[in-house]
Amino acid sequence: MAPHHPEDVRVKAARTPRRAVAAADRTRQPTEVRRRLIVEAAVPLIAERGYASVGVRDVAAAAGVSVGTVTYHFGSVQEILSEAMVLHIERYYAALSEAAEHATSAAEALRLLIxxxxxxxxxxxxRMWFDYWSAGDQETDLAFARGQAERYEAWHGQIRALVERGVADGDFVCEDPDGFTVRFAALADGLALQRLRQAPPLSTEDARLHLNRLVAxxxxAGR
Known part of the structure; x- marks a missing residue:
């Protein structure tokens, strides 16, 4: 049946190209690219609101895609947030590792790290680190638990490697690098939590001072 109004033709003709463009866009953007865009959009949301306060609609809006697109690529909002946390943490510690690698000595590298x-x-x-930490207590997904364990092990490995480098170069004296690593990481976590809570108040300078005293x-080092 022919359309009753000329504008009906214009509307139908206009819709066809938009569908074609959208299909082409989907072809040019593989699954990995779309997943990455969604995860990238989730990182600042977690930083601003906290891990537990971000929903799939929030992520979709931030990424500029539909909720359906998000749910097509991810099985749950927890999966998105987990990948976002891992992305942020890997970037953060990659920067620390790069700075340490360019230091002239292990002692300098450890100071830069602190x-x-x-x-x-x-x-x-x-804030994001503790959100990720807390999520591990509530998450039943084994992949999440493995990923979290890998993040902790990578962090401990970075500290231990600096200690072993310092011992080899004669900068440090340490008979138990593993034990020092545990104490250093635990003190850093505790100081960070106190820093965020400010109960009692803790400045960044004092937090660094406590860690440097442990190292000394x-x-x-520093004697």
Whole structure:
């Protein structure tokens, strides 16, 4: 049947190209690219609102896609948020590792690491880190647990490698690198939590001071 009004033709003709363009866009954007865009959009949401306060609609709006697109690529909002946390953490510690690698000595590298752990800008990182930590207690997905364990092991490995490098170069004296690593990481986490809660108040300078004192006491650095 012919359309009753000329504008009906214009409307139908206009819709066809839009569908064709959308299909072409989907062809040019493989699954990995779309997943990455969605995950990238989730990172600042977690930083601003917290892991538990971000929903699939929030992520879709931030990524500029439909809710259906998000649910097509991810099985749950937890999957999105988990990948977003991993992306942020890997970027953060990759930057720390790069700085340490360019240091002239293990002692300097450890000082740079401590300086980078506590700045005004790292409060955001620590909020995300503790959100990720807490999520591990509630998550039943084995892949999530494995990923979280890998993040912890990578962090401990970075600290231990610096200690072993310092011992080999004669900068440090340490008979138990593993034990020092545990204490250093635990103190850093505790100071970060106190820094965020401010109960009692803790400045970034004092947080660094406590870690440097541990290094001096256990490794002989700075003596």
């Amino acid at each position: 300086d980078a752990l506590f700045t005004e800008d790292t409060d955001r990182h620590w 006491a256990e490794l002989g």
